[in-house]
Amino acid sequence: MSWFQKKSPEPAAEGPKTTPPARAAKGLKVSTILAEDTILFPSEGQEKSAVLQTLAAAVCGKAGIADWASFLAKVQEREQGISTTLDTGLSLPHARMDGIATILAGMAILKKPIPDPKQTDLTIRVMFLFFSPNKQEAFPLHLQLLRGVSSLFQAALIDQLTASSGPAAALELVKKLEA
């Protein structure tokens, strides 16, 4: 018999920050599916649902998808199920969509953490939204991305992202970590 607790993330230490080794998804770099215009810095005071809506619109807009509402509906449906928020402060909403051939992704960086309405003991500091093709052969890639993103976005990177000056700097941080 043993005891494991999921603990709240510890506050970032003062002084120079160390970055954990990059552990991106197999054969897929997270930085290559992000673009500056899909990295958002939402204004303070927004709830999770509002941030998700803005991010979904941005991701779909970048891919030229007009019907972003159906994408949002799918991801909201998924959010009703098992939690996608980790105790590192990363929220990882996702959905598998018909009609797309590649992965579409975007990221919202929250200067001020917001609570997760489903898990009130957790707060969200970075939201990484992605859509992947709804095909059986794409499912392993979907899972690898989930593992890769959650592995990459550890507390140290999230601290750096929330302190970054804008989308370009944020993307550079991700690229640097994956290099």
Next chain:
Amino acid sequence: MLSFISFWRAAAIVLCDLASTAYYIGGIVEQAVGPAAPWFILGVMLFSYAIRAVYMESCSMFVRGGVYKVVKEAMGGKLAKLSAAALMFDYILTGPISTVSAGQYLSGLLNNLFPYLRIGWHLDPHSFAVFFAVAATMYFWWENIKGIHESSDKALKIMQMTTVMGAVMIIWCGYTVWVRGGVLPPFSLTFSEEGLGWAARVSWLKPIGAVGIIMAFGHSLLAMSGEESLAQVYREVEAPKIKNLERAGLVIFIYSMLLTSAVSFFAVMIIPDSVRISQYGDNLLSGLAMSVVGPHWMRLLLQCFVVGVGVLILAGAANTSIVGANGVLNRLAEDGILVDWFRGLHRKYGTTHRLINLIVGLQIATILLCRGDVYLLGEAYAFGVVWSFVFKTMAVMMLRFKKREPREFMVPGNIRVNGVEWPIGLAAVFLILFVTASMNLLTKRVATISGSVFTAVFFGLFVFSERWNEKQHAGGHSPHEKFNLRQADDLKMVREEIDKPHRVLVALRDPNNLYHLTKVLETLDDDTTDLVVFTSRIRSGLGLVDEAVTMDHEEQKLFTRVLELAEKSGKTVTPLLVVSNEPFYAITQAAQAVGATEVVFGVSAKLSTDAQLERLAMTWGSLQTDKQPVRFRILGPGTEHAVDL
């Protein structure tokens, strides 16, 4: 960790009981039926192959397929308790007869050696035998308190030495017969008054012809005492279980045929009639060692060797009797026959120490009561052996009709008539046993009286205990397997215990949904892969968890089922219970801590397989500290998903 033993170890444990009879069977049977004894011992050893087949068939149906379980399935609880009580009589006497016999051998040797060492002592064989028997029983009591793996190590070493001794004796005795010439023992029976028992008063029952053969066969039957231990150790045998049981059975048969039968023949052929029973009745192999050709000092050395090994194997039989009796009482306790208190586990070693204490206590009482008389013990001994075999064979035969599903092994000799398979082989075995057991009731007075009293007392105890237990558990939970929980703040302790190249973690929740564990056990390579069976107890909040180290009813039920499946497959399993506030976090943490290369789930009633895999992938990534690849598998009836990450 639930671990299993090889067929060599299983054979060694059983042989410590079965082969040790070679040391006293010849003397006991000859005192009852005369110099024809070896023929009947040979007959019994050949017949033991059929008994082995009966046990194999019962084990193929039930992993814990001892007499109690099989009789209960076939004929109900009352007869099962009666047969278990008879079997307990067998086990309780196995220890004393073996250790007292060892004491007799040792005192005989020491009395031979004292003059050479210029020591003017003479040990009273009976008093010394009692002293030695108590000491040996206490030693094996401690070994069993520590656990079967410990004791199987000892059994294996004892059998290795016995093999050397047996080979030396057979070669030396063969050489002696070649040099001196030899005549096979006569086949004519000369029953002693004690050997005829009450049958002497039955005018129409003459000890001649077939009746005489049955009487003599009955006196020799205790030569195969120990076969029941085969069923008791079966649950501990590693995969492939039935195959390994067959191998163990064959080893046991060849070994006991060579040793027990051969030395019985050589004893009658080589030891002069004038001293064989009068001087060596209780230590026949010592007599054999001192009667072979060769200088006196060499024969004395041979006697030292024979006695040394004899002391070890006979003391080992005491160990086997404790293992066997403990197994029987455990089955009874699991079935609610014995009060739960008996099943309490030893704090350090995890053994059922109270049952072991009870068995050893009864054995020591028997040793003190018999006052070192091997013949008396031998006379009483056969009751439990033969009646437990009768019940067992009858039960296996009845199950042929009650439980018609295919078995991995069947006693040969089956004839199919109009679609119905008639177990002719089993019926023949049963008939021989039943007739012999019935005859023994008349010819073996000590066995009939002591066996009946003991069996009645134990039967009464079981009935009373069961009723008391039923009242205690009225409306409550039925008793489950007992587990020893070791507490740890992290998984370092488990990690230290598993060292195979591959590690698979199977996550469990519902005792009724173990399909995935069954499938993993079916294909698991036990030599290269460690299997960690995991469940989590979910508690809310993030504060310090302060759980008492006890399993709740559902966890006990779950791990009882795990134990049953592990025993059935004979594959090693490391069970793990973790307290956490998030199930996926707990699984991931445990899998990463043990270095699992594969994590297996069952199909969830609440979550889709995709949702399970997605959540696991996220948690795995957030906690992973290395790049170790992992495979996630979800298995259910008609469902199999595997993803490599």
